[in-house]
Amino acid sequence: MKNNQDFLNHENFYLKLNSGDKSAHELLFKLYQNKLMCIAKSYISNKEDxxxxxQDVFIKIWNNKSNISIKNNLNGYLFTCTKNLCLDYLKKKKRKINREGRVLQLEAVVNYNALADEGYSELIEQELNIQIEKAIEQLPERCKLIFSKSRFEGMKYREISDELNISIKTVEHQIGKALKVMHLHLKDYLTAIVFFLLF
Structure with missing residues (x-):
């Protein structure tokens, strides 16, 4: 480890890193993976995320290898990059939860009020299912497939990721995209029903 750390301080290492030398990138990964995991887990409880x-930190370094200069502050660059990606993740997760929450709140009000009239409840449920199907049909094929596996087949994000050979982040992005379309499509419909039931 000492030899590896000494090599990090050598001018040649940064020249190799900037030129796209895979051995330099692999050494960087080997030395910093666990350290960056500790930082990421201090922000995010889910180990897979x-x-x-x-991984995204090292991908970012690789993709920008010729443009970044981290010789004088390697630790600071890696730690800051990890922290910023964690904060971006948390912001996106919060927006996703808010979107899902708004849809669920509207559906809960409809379901609660409609219980007073079984016949009307069935009518609302049928119409809601129709609207949901229409919203799903608006989704791109890949997005529709991922959303259906998650919501209708009950598959976890990891299972979808493994079956379709895509990253969990891609699954999350597609689910978020689907929920946004669903929210926009159902918003006016559900709001109209709530208004009718309450007033």
């Missing part, structure tokens, strides 16, 4: 964020 934390691992993806750490």
């Amino acid at each position: 934390a691992e993806e964020i750490v």
